Amino acid sequence: MNVLQINGLTKSYGKIRAVNGLTMSLESGQVMGLLGPNGSGKTTTLGIILGILHSDSGSYEWFGGQYGQAEARRHIGAILETPNFYPYLDADDNLDIYRRIKELPKQNFDQILDRVGLLERRKSKFHTYSLGMKQRLAVAATLIGDPDVLIFDEPTNGLDPNGIADMRNIIQGIANEGKTVLMASHILDEVEKICSHVTILQKGHLLASGPVGHILTDNRFVIVDSEDNHKLKRVFSSVAGVVNISDKDNMLALEVEASIGATRVNQIASEAGIWLCHLEERKNTLEDEFLEITHKHTNNQ
Amino acid sequence: MIRLIQLEWEKFKKNNVFRTMVIAYIFLLPALIFSMESILDFIDFPLKSKSVFFEFPLIWKFMAYSGSWQAFFFFGFLGVYMVTSEFQNRTLRQNILTGLNRSAFFGGKLLFATLLSALSTLYFVVITLVLGYLKSKNVEFESATQGVTSLSFRYFLMTFSYLNFGMFLGYILRKNGLALLLYFTYIIFLEKIIRWWLQSKVLGVEDKYNLYYPMNVINDLTPLPLKEMMKQVTSFPAQYHLLEPNLAVALALLWNVLFLVIAYTRFKKMDL
Structure with a gap:
């Protein structure tokens, strides 16, 4: 099943063309790495398909167009760049706000917080967290409502080696469950280890796309x-x-x-x-x- | 609708800025009246009666005027903060990408501001009734509450207007410090400079039009009851420039709609 279809997406910031006629698709069950150096248009692309940025031209469609745009986003768990939470609220309160936005019934977040290792710090305010903990809470937020599609943007950025290993394990675990994952990264090793498919971007252009095994030649x-x-x-x-x-x-x-x-x-x-x-x-x-x-x-x- | 108000409440109920502003309003609205009473005693102004300000019916207008200062300060601040904090913490982004659409985000803030204004008006009515009964002698309920409905509506509109103007600047400027600076600078200095200097001295436009500026209009919704005060003063001529209450209401509604339309149009188009 086609989860996401992007057609001819273009976005400029002044004279700089961040995304240039990008066409790509994401199929159900794929773990797709969006790979490219810094400034290649990965975050801009994710920003557009998540309703944060407006494209200059082109279009995108989630889930074959069966939902409205905001409703489609409620079926996706996503982090874009930095973890964004209310600094004066604790983990539970923050997750509950995003639970409300997703229009889900009241629930406890024991399982989700346990999975990202934040169970013991659930009652601490967000601003007291280390960067690694903030990033883990961001992953926890993507898991609310157990969505089938998850989007991660540079999930290991700024983390220490332990943090990187933890984060990769968590994402690997999610990918192994058969979820559809779109992960932007400039770290090749990360994409090679986690993803089944890869799309390579440079200066907003699509350079190559396909299964990781195909992009890697037999040579x-x-x-x-x-x-x-x-x-x-x-x-x-x-x-x-x-x-x-x-x-x-x-x-x-x-x-x-x-x-x-x-x-x-x-x-x-x-x-x-x-x-x-x-x-x-x-x-x-x-x-x-x-x-x-x-x-x-x-x-x- | 209730879902959006609840969402706003969950966001801000544990926020220190929100709590401080609300508690300050609750505490200062009655407290300021007592301090004014002491000031009048102290300065020995040539008044026929001092107590009249704190009795029905004048206490309504006096409290409303005092409330307008607090709304200007606390609710305007809150209006700016409610919007800019979401930009600066980037929670606005996360709200949208989690599945809230922009209209719902904007609408939630608007509904919450409306509810806050309604609650602050209710508090104003209750506290004024209590204070008025404490200070007045032998007052019938009917004469004590004469004209209160329309004054309450103007009070509500005044509170909402400050919140709305604050939120408007928040959406336009996004940065907390910048929006707060402009909010206070515009109301305290800038509009007065434009009204009294730029318009009449530089552009040569007639003075009678300088009453229609947004913050002057909001100010005239619950003005200092000068006319009534003058009756208590022994030797001052009664000169004042105020908009008729109904005209002030109509103009305030117009300005509010304009701020909302500009903020919403810009918010819908902006990259977050």
């Missing part, structure tokens, strides 16, 4: 080093199955097809009379892919 990298890398480069540039050769930290990164492994690379080098002092095989990470995609895009412009 691998073999990193090599020798005393004569010029010669090494010449040798490998004529080998079939070597897709690309690039410099990496004074070494060479050979992008190779699945048919070529480290053993074959070593063999080719020794046959050419070059002795390798470094040989490392690794899978293409999302980070490599991301840089490659953004690099290609910049070159095409």
